[in-house]
Amino acid sequence: MRPFVYESLSSSQQAASRCGPGSAFIAGGTTIIDLMKLEVMTPSRLVDVNALPMSGIEMREDGLRIGALEKMSAVAIHPEVIAHYPVISEALLKSASGQIRNMASIGGNLLQRTRCGYFRDVNTPCNKREPGSGCSAIDGENRMHAILGTSPSCIATHTSDLAVALVALDTSIRIQNGTEERLMKLDDFYLAPGYTPDRENQLRPGDLITEIRVPKLPWAKRSAYLKIRDRDSYEFALTSAAVALDIDGDKIRDVRIAVGGVGTKPWNLPKVSQALIGKSLKQEALVEAAKLAVEGAHPSKHNGFKVDLVQRTIVRALMNLGGLA
Numbered sequence: 236m237r238p239f240v241y242e243s244l245s246s247s248q249q250a251a252s253r254c255g256p257g258s259a260f261i262a263g264g265t266t267i268i269d270l271m272k273l274e275v276m277t278p279s280r281l282v283d284v285n286a287l288p289m290s291g292i293e294m295r296e297d298g299l300r301i302g303a304l305e306k307m308s309a310v311a312i313h314p315e316v317i318a319h320y321p322v323i324s325e326a327l328l329k330s331a332s333g334q335i336r337n338m339a340s341i342g343g344n345l346l347q348r349t350r351c352g353y354f355r356d357v358n359t360p361c362n363k364r365e366p367g368s369g370c371s372a373i374d375g376e377n378r379m380h381a382i383l384g385t386s387p388s389c390i391a392t393h394t395s396d397l398a399v400a401l402v403a404l405d406t407s408i409r410i411q412n413g414t415e416e417r418l419m420k421l422d423d424f425y426l427a428p429g430y431t432p433d434r435e436n437q438l439r440p441g442d443l444i445t446e447i448r449v450p451k452l453p454w455a456k457r458s459a460y461l462k463i464r465d466r467d468s469y470e471f472a473l474t475s476a477a478v479a480l481d482i483d484g485d486k487i488r489d490v491r492i493a494v495g496g497v498g499t500k501p502w503n504l505p506k507v508s509q510a511l512i513g514k515s516l517k518q519e520a521l522v523e524a525a526k527l528a529v530e531g532a533h534p535s536k537h538n539g540f541k542v543d544l545v546q547r548t549i550v551r552a553l554m555n556l557g558g559l560a
Contacts, residue, residue: 251413251441262340303342322458326400384499389432403477403493409446425500454481461552472496
């Protein structure tokens with residue numbers, strides 16, 4: 236790890252002026268410290284934001300508000316989250332380890348970097364780490380990599396379970412830069428790699444995610460997160476599905492679906508949702524709609540199995556939620 240200067244902020248207004256070139260914000264530190272040890276990230280200044288007023292979990296008339304500094308573990312076990320948005324709690328509890336969840340912030344979770352081995356190995360080419368150097372994963376070991384939203388420059392998978400659940404629920408985030416604030420849909424916040432895979436989101440210099448806002452959705456009480464992985468703990472998803480289901484008898488009135496483990500960003504599936512509205516909650520209808528999830532998929536040499544697996548994950552998640560499994 237290279238030497239760096241450490242500084243703590245006392246107000247949100249200081250953030251924009253303190254985080255210039257060569258600087259990075261730190262909250263829980265569970266991602267950035269790892270990457271600094273590997274010299275994937277080499278900031279000369281770390282700016283601690285833990286003293287800023289960005290905490291709290293509150294159920295309001297318009298939905299759920301979560302401060303960006305709340306710990307993953309605190310959100311996962313919060314009664315209002317469990318009662319109204321169980322998919323969020325489940326996604327968090329299936330993330331990382333208990334020790335990491337006790338340290339990692341919600342805002343930091345949404346900003347975590349890919350776990351692509353080539354990104355984390357400074358001795359291999361990686362366009363995300365060093366633009367223009369090439370993508371080692373395309374012709375390398377790519378079993379864990381993306382099949383949706385890929386480009387000739389990058390096939391790295393987005394790793395946040397929480398982000399998948401929040402995208403399914405049409406969540407927005409509040410971003411502050413000095414005295415300026417803006418609200419943005421989380422689905423729009425993340426960027427597919429295209430030819431600029433080093434630009435992963437819409438943050439600008441000095442920007443801080445301060446708050447997560449999940450809109451009111453009464454039927455999200457019937458929601459769940461299904462994660463398929465090689466082992467049952469401390470492992471990233473091969474595929475995952477965040478689903479929320481509104482049914483009347485066996486008729487689907489509305490449904491929200493997003494998937495993880497397969498996209499270069501949390502992958503929202505409005506076409507699959509639209510195809511299911513008005514249909515009977517039966518396996519045949521679910522299987523047919525799930526085919527739309529892999530439109531435009533580009534599997535690589537080692538991850539072609541994800542094309543079928545993600546469809547099965549969606550179907551199983553909805554069947555579990557609808558009491559068919």
